[in-house]
Amino acid sequence: MKRFGQIIGVDPQQFEKYKKYHAAVWPEVLEMITACNIRNYSIYHKDGLLFAYMEYIGENFAADMAKMAADPKTLEWWDVMMPMQKPRDTRADGEWWANMEEVFHLD
Numbered sequence: 717m718k719r720f721g722q723i724i725g726v727d728p729q730q731f732e733k734y735k736k737y738h739a740a741v742w743p744e745v746l747e748m749i750t751a752c753n754i755r756n757y758s759i760y761h762k763d764g765l766l767f768a769y770m771e772y773i774g775e776n777f778a779a780d781m782a783k784m785a786a787d788p789k790t791l792e793w794w795d796v797m798m799p800m801q802k803p804r805d806t807r808a809d810g811e812w813w814a815n816m817e818e819v820f821h822l823d
Contacts, residue, residue: 717755717771717772717773718771718772718777719769719770719772719818719821720768720769720770720771720772720816721768721769721818722767722770722814723766723767723804723813723814724765724801724802724803724804724812724813724814725766725801725803726761726765726766726802727799727800727802728764730799730800731761731764731800733800734797734800735761737797741793742789744789744790745789745793748783748784748787748789748790749784751783752780752783752784753774753780754771754772754773754780755770755771755773756769756770757769757770757771764802766801766813768813798812
């Protein structure tokens with residue numbers, strides 16, 4: 717299992733709408749997240765910044781992310797979410813959510 721932490725900004729004027737969508741995530745999107753071997757997925761908010769935590773239990777992260785990115789319902793969800801998000805200028809090429817370096821963990 718691999719842990720991931722990611723950050724992205726959120727448009728303050730869109731945050732309540734963002735929360736409303738995440739209070740009732742489309743079932744097909746949740747099914748695809750699970751099918752792509754992601755577990756224990758959470759998103760937190762503070763001062764216009766979203767922090768996501770997830771655990772990946774699969775064998776091929778790139779293939780699973782490609783599978784997710786090819787799913788029509790997930791793409792529809794992303795089309796709704798992306799205008800509300802503000803990617804970090806410091807994210808790596810190809811990232812939307814910026815991946816973070818894990819510096820400490822205690823089981």
